[in-house]
Amino acid sequence: MxxxxxxxxxxxxxxxxxLQQAVNSLGRQTVRDFELIVFxxxxxxxxxxxxxxxxxxxxxxxxxxxNIGFAAGNNRAADLATGKWLALLNPDTVAEPDWLxxxxxxxxxxxxxxxxxxAQFDLTSAGTLDxxxxxxxVFGIPWRGGFGRPASELPGMGWCFSACGAAAMYxxxxxxxxxxxxxxxxxxxxxxxxxxxxxxxxHDCLFVNTAVVHHAGSGITGRASAFSTYHGTRNxxxxxxxxxxxxxxxxTLPGHIALTLYIIARNAFTPRFQPMxxxxxxxxxxxxxxxxxxxxxxxxxxxxxxxLLSRMAWNPWLxxxxxxxxxxxxxxxxxx
Numbered sequence: 001m002x003x004x005x006x007x008x009x010x011x012x013x014x015x016x017x018x019l020q021q022a023v024n025s026l027g028r029q030t031v032r033d034f035e036l037i038v039f040x041x042x043x044x045x046x047x048x049x050x051x052x053x054x055x056x057x058x059x060x061x062x063x064x065x066x067n068i069g070f071a072a073g074n075n076r077a078a079d080l081a082t083g084k085w086l087a088l089l090n091p092d093t094v095a096e097p098d099w100l101x102x103x104x105x106x107x108x109x110x111x112x113x114x115x116x117x118x119a120q121f122d123l124t125s126a127g128t129l130d131x132x133x134x135x136x137x138v139f140g141i142p143w144r145g146g147f148g149r150p151a152s153e154l155p156g157m158g159w160c161f162s163a164c165g166a167a168a169m170y171x172x173x174x175x176x177x178x179x180x181x182x183x184x185x186x187x188x189x190x191x192x193x194x195x196x197x198x199x200x201x202x203h204d205c206l207f208v209n210t211a212v213v214h215h216a217g218s219g220i221t222g223r224a225s226a227f228s229t230y231h232g233t234r235n236x237x238x239x240x241x242x243x244x245x246x247x248x249x250x251x252t253l254p255g256h257i258a259l260t261l262y263i264i265a266r267n268a269f270t271p272r273f274q275p276m277x278x279x280x281x282x283x284x285x286x287x288x289x290x291x292x293x294x295x296x297x298x299x300x301x302x303x304x305x306x307x308l309l310s311r312m313a314w315n316p317w318l319x320x321x322x323x324x325x326x327x328x329x330x331x332x333x334x335x336x
Contacts (some may be wrong), residue, residue, distance in 0.1 A: 002060065005027055006034040006100060007081030007172065008089055011073040012048060013041040015091035018216065019066040022091050027055025031100040033057070034087070034329035041067040047091075070165070071181035071190040078172065080181055086175050089168040092216035094123060099300060102211040103169045106157070106308075107162065111204055112176045115198060117160050117207045118167035124216040127151045130215040133160025133207040134192050135325035138248075138312040139255035140240030141263075146324040147217075158205040161311055163196020167213040182296035184289075188228060193296075196243040202302045205325050226275040230306040233279025238290045245301060245308070245311060261283040 008026060012019050019038075026036055031228055036059040040048040053059030064218065078086055089095060098163065117133035132146040132155055144164055146153060163169070165181075168191065172184050181190040196203060241249070241258060260280065265271050313325045 001086075003082040003303040004033050004035045005083055006085045006087050007078075007083035008036045008100075008167075009032055009074055009081070009137060010036070010038045010085045010089050010090045010091050011077070012038055012040065013067055013069050014043045014045040015047045016045055017047075018092040019047045022089060022093050022095070023051065023053060023059070023183050025057060025093070025095040025097075025099075026089070028097045029095070029100050029151055031104060032057050033124065035081075035102060037077045037080055037081060039157040039311040040064065040075045041069070041073050041121050055234060059196050065184075069183065069185075070187035071185050071280075072183040074165070075180040075183060078175055081172055085169055086172040087169045088110070088167065089213070090163050090215060092117070093166060094122075094214045096103065096212040096214075099167075099211050101214055103163050103208055105254070106206055106208045106211070107169070112173035113206045114203055115163055115195070115205045116169040116211070117163035117205055118168055118169075119207070119209045120164065120213055120215045121151060122148075123216040126214075129154060129324075131164045131166070132209070132218050132324045132326060133205065134164050134195060135318070136160040136161040136196070136312050137259070137316060137319045138309060138314050139252045139259055139316070140236075140244060141256070141259050141316075141323055142189065142236060142239065143319050143325065145322070147322045149324070153211060153324060153325040155207070155324050156328075157209050158207055158328050159204050159311070160326050161199065161205065162192050163205050165191035166215050167211075174198070179296045182294075184294075184296070185235045185238065186231060188231040189282060193235070193239045193243065196239060196308060199299050199308060200243065200245075200303055204311065214287060224270075224272055226271070229272045230275040230282075233276045234283040234286070236287060237280065237283030241287045242290050248305065248309075259319075 036056045038061045040063045120130035122130045129149045131144040135145040136240040214310040
């Protein structure tokens, strides 16, 4: 039997009814040449026991005895994948029937591109964007482009900094060559970290505006929970200090510090303040360890600094307002 063209991975941890909805949406895909691997991180809510995979062409459930996190879960599942392409889908998403079809069409149209981002809409509000690829401010602050913005602001197809792991597609060989996600992150920002490493290696990311999923946005962990706030803050620090080239690190560090203080001040009177402070302190304390050579060390830096800078955002207001940052198709990554 020939291997499938795409291996779709869903990492589940107490996904509840969300999980079956996500699987059912894959059962409605117009492309049928895919396998589904549901990797369960020791769920205790019964979502794995009641899961019905009969609607997908080829599906299997892999149960792990402990919760090893989103990053490690995807890596373990990717080890089992057999397709050329690796598509990641969160359990709190519903994919449009032509989601895979449009991602694969983009891969055919842009054969030099090896990672792709989807258009994400809020699952509970069709008129609201959930994300249009991840953006990265030159001062070391990532954000999900377009999050919470009106759906009318959906950009056309173009280049973004990295794919949001809730609905991404990577060349499986490229994913493996780069060690997959950095498992030290556990969850949050591991997709930005991988995207940064791919950018350094010369791989730009294509945002496919027609590849649509509807996303609850931390519907399982909680969008503003202490858990998501802590890990998001800590891992943001790690992504910056781990990946930013030394020269740019020295130049951008004052701006990074100023914007970090701004973000903390903006949350000073919210429940996010304490976990944000803990995440910041643990992030700084972990910088020496995160910069040590490891399975997820930086690839050889092949992209010229000026081209890396051209793929980042420069306006802090874009980050503050969570605006989209998608560069037009006239900007060809092969020319950069």
